[in-house]
Amino acid sequence: MPLYTAVKGMNDILPPVSLRWSRMEEDLRLLAARLNYQEIRTPVVESLELFQRGLGETSDVVQKEMYVFEDKNGNKLALKPEGTAGVVRAFIEHSIGIEKPGPHKLFYIGPNFRYEKPQKGRYRQFHQFGLEIFGDPTPEMDAELIYAASLILDHFKVKGEIRVNSIGCPACRPAYRETLVNYFRPKAEELCGDCRRRIDINPLRLIDCKADSPRTRWNDIPVITDHLCPQCASDFDRLKKALEIFHVPFVVDPFIVRGLDYYVKTAFEITADTGGTQNAIAGGGRYDNLVAETGGDATPATGFAIGLERLLSVVPQDFYGAQPLAMGFALYDGGIPALLHLTKHLSHHPVRYMAEYTPRKFKNALQKANKLGARHIFIFGEDEVKNAQVLYKDLATGDQQLFGQHETMTIVSMLMEKEIEK
């Protein structure tokens, strides 16, 4: 046991996996830019109250999963457990919605923290990429957002299932909740202990119970989509029509629930086979009342977040191929100056390269390159130095040839070409 280990639920990301991470983040930024979302970076720490008000006092996240602490001034702060609250706070604080007409499209990427018991796909520090749109109330914009999510899945060659729902609004949800409670109360004795408690606390969750799913036992469970107010019902209709025009494959799942209180109307989730039971790789929906509840002018908004650990777990293993490595060796001290020159020249070009400045025997150089998985090697021995040349060898094919030491550009283009043909 080492003296110090990483904090529970917080992971080091090491090579070569770290390369997959940075490539994935790079791709997400490019995709966001292409769809005209601009990055917003908010602090990792916010006032505790922001989250309590925004996410809902009764949500699990607020009740038991936040990292809460006081600073030396006695301010109650929290590590952000999700991305939206901070973005909303910044949106209001900097009058983003007032300076220009909407819609305002923003994206964020970064760490979040929840004090949960770690398991596959669930960590105490986890990372999310999210899109948020402020100032547009239409279900068509929700559809566009979901379309963006589907483009992201496509980009990463991820097979996910997009599940959409409308969870109603303050006008119709309470009534549905009541209906649901009335439906289950007489059946309480047939439910598991957890579910009996959930009847009053969170009847929507009850339906998803994994112990013995009520969904498979009763087929007449009331669904919210039958209990929407006229406005919500028509919006949900428009959402589905728009998704069809976008050719986004989706299923309606009337039992999708959001864990955070701020969602209204459109709610959606993307699930995929992550190898564990934490199979939701993205989730989001509309949150029309959050800006006003946070103290801003009433501003309709919609957004979603992708869990990056989960996304990466379903990105095909070969999606990011390793860039071939080139190595340089000297066979004796006299080869080192030329080797240094090669290092200097190659560092101006996008080839993955490293040198070793301890002279090695020819055979050892090949062995070492082989062990490190290098494909290209450059060798400076007595003969080469004498003739101002460098020996190049392709370990994959066994081919080798001599280059003049000053033919840097020839060498670089040769390396680049080989990379392309792969």
Place this chain on the structure above:
RNA sequence: GUGGGUGUAGUUCAAUGGUAGAGCACCGGAUUGUGAUUCCGGGCGUUGUGGGUUCGAGUCCCAUUACCCACCCCA
């Protein structure tokens, strides 16, 4: 917060209650400049930690801790 599983070398794993081992990896070498290979040499590790049972514990018992998985919850 609740369950279950697992902790032995850098790593993957062995070891009927009787001296802690192997593969891989790593380092060096096998007549002078050509790589999977082969051969030789190189590891005393508080068996996660603390107690207990026993003549004797990696092995059995208790506690504790870490990791993994699941519930819960969610991205």
